[in-house]
Amino acid sequence: MIKDIRMMITIVVLAGGMLACTSPHTSSGRTPEAEQMLTELKEVSRQNHFLFGHHDDPVYGIGWGGDENRSDVKSVCGDYPAMMSFDLGRIELGGDKNLDNVPIERLRREIIAQYERGGMVSLSWHTDNPVTGKDAWDVSDSTVVASVLPGGAQHDKFMGWMGTIADFMNSLTTSDGRKVPVLFRPWHEHTGSWFWWGQALCSATEYKALWRMTYEFMQQKGVKHLLYAYSPGTEPNNTAEYLERYPGDDIIDLIGFDTYQFDRREYLNNMEKALTILTEVGQSHDKPTAVTETGYEAVPDSTWWTETLMPVISKYPISYVLVWRNARERPNHYYAPYPGQASANDFVKFHADPRTLFVRDMKTKK
Numbered sequence: 080m081i082k083d084i085r086m087m088i089t090i091v092v093l094a095g096g097m098l099a100c101t102s103p104h105t106s107s108g109r110t111p112e113a114e115q116m117l118t119e120l121k122e123v124s125r126q127n128h129f130l131f132g133h134h135d136d137p138v139y140g141i142g143w144g145g146d147e148n149r150s151d152v153k154s155v156c157g158d159y160p161a162m163m164s165f166d167l168g169r170i171e172l173g174g175d176k177n178l179d180n181v182p183i184e185r186l187r188r189e190i191i192a193q194y195e196r197g198g199m200v201s202l203s204w205h206t207d208n209p210v211t212g213k214d215a216w217d218v219s220d221s222t223v224v225a226s227v228l229p230g231g232a233q234h235d236k237f238m239g240w241m242g243t244i245a246d247f248m249n250s251l252t253t254s255d256g257r258k259v260p261v262l263f264r265p266w267h268e269h270t271g272s273w274f275w276w277g278q279a280l281c282s283a284t285e286y287k288a289l290w291r292m293t294y295e296f297m298q299q300k301g302v303k304h305l306l307y308a309y310s311p312g313t314e315p316n317n318t319a320e321y322l323e324r325y326p327g328d329d330i331i332d333l334i335g336f337d338t339y340q341f342d343r344r345e346y347l348n349n350m351e352k353a354l355t356i357l358t359e360v361g362q363s364h365d366k367p368t369a370v371t372e373t374g375y376e377a378v379p380d381s382t383w384w385t386e387t388l389m390p391v392i393s394k395y396p397i398s399y400v401l402v403w404r405n406a407r408e409r410p411n412h413y414y415a416p417y418p419g420q421a422s423a424n425d426f427v428k429f430h431a432d433p434r435t436l437f438v439r440d441m442k443t444k445k
């Protein structure tokens with residue numbers, strides 16, 4: 080299905096290509112490809128479209144893992160999501176797999192492939208707890224953020240981890256040597272307290288310092304092909320609370336939030352509240368907005384896509400909405416349909432809606 084977004088994206092791509100011919104970096108310091116990605120993210124919502132996204136989409140799904148050219152989303156609707164996200168967790172340790180057992184080589188290949196087919200990529204980072212050596216959810220120690228900041232006991236070790244992440248980012252190159260632009264989304268859901276960088280585990284000053292240190296480190300390492308996303312949960316009740324730990328307009332390129340459905344009414348209330356705040360902050364700070372993670376585990380509602388998700392998100396100017404992974408190792412831990420799944424037919428309607436963008440709706444960036 081070709082939507083009118085293609086014409087708009089073609090114009091944007093041509094403009095980006097002209098920029099690429101004249102200078103290796105734009106005045107913002109970003110690569111032309113990253114600049115173009117930002118332009119596209121802004122444009123899609125202006126055109127009343129949004130990208131559909133799915134975490135770990137091409138690397139495993141329900142009943143399969145490791146196959147090539149496969150995706151549960153594609154098996155249902157014939158196309159890949161326009162946005163794919165992946166997680167960097169444990170890459171920092173230098174092993175060969177991430178926290179969800181995806182080979183790092185495979186991640187690299189899929190990130191590049193998604194860009195080359197015209198899609199976009201977002202990367203989260205469920206990084207281990209550098210003090211205890213346990214996972215990102217280990218909140219037993221409330222001094223972890225302080226300890227990775229300059230002068231802290233874990234600072235040098237943590238800079239080593241960030242160096243490994245920067246190397247990974249720098250390794251994301253196309254066959255013709257261009258760096259693949261990605262939306263980096265570290266330190267997410269920080270308004271809850273389930274990650275070591277969460278609300279109760281550090282002060283606002285420490286949290287912002289963690290962000291600035293991350294950003295500056297990447298700049299020093301020559302990582303100029305990233306956009307940066309700020310994505311709290313739905314705890315903030317107003318724009319001031321939403322912005323309480325905001326690192327700054329000079330760092331952040333896109334703002335969003337994460338929220339999941341457990342109870343439908345509560346989910347819709349959270350979505351309305353967060354989307355209202357997001358739209359206001361997006362306008363006043365001139366940032367594109369997105370629902371950076373969402374979903375209804377096991378999608379037991381057969382019309383969830385068109386009767387719950389679409390009606391609420393289509394009222395607001397978001398650039399993308401992304402659902403979480405279809406785990407192959409956790410029964411019922413999936414958020415996108417697969418062939419025969421209860422919501423699969425409804426997802427086909429969602430795909431056919433002119434507002435949703437899948438990869439074929441995007442122009443191949445050459």
Ligand code: BMA
Pocket residue numbers: 166178179205403404406
């Ligand atoms: C969580 C769950 C975990 C997973 C983590 C990072 O929400 O899906 O099983 O390890 O995300 O992908």
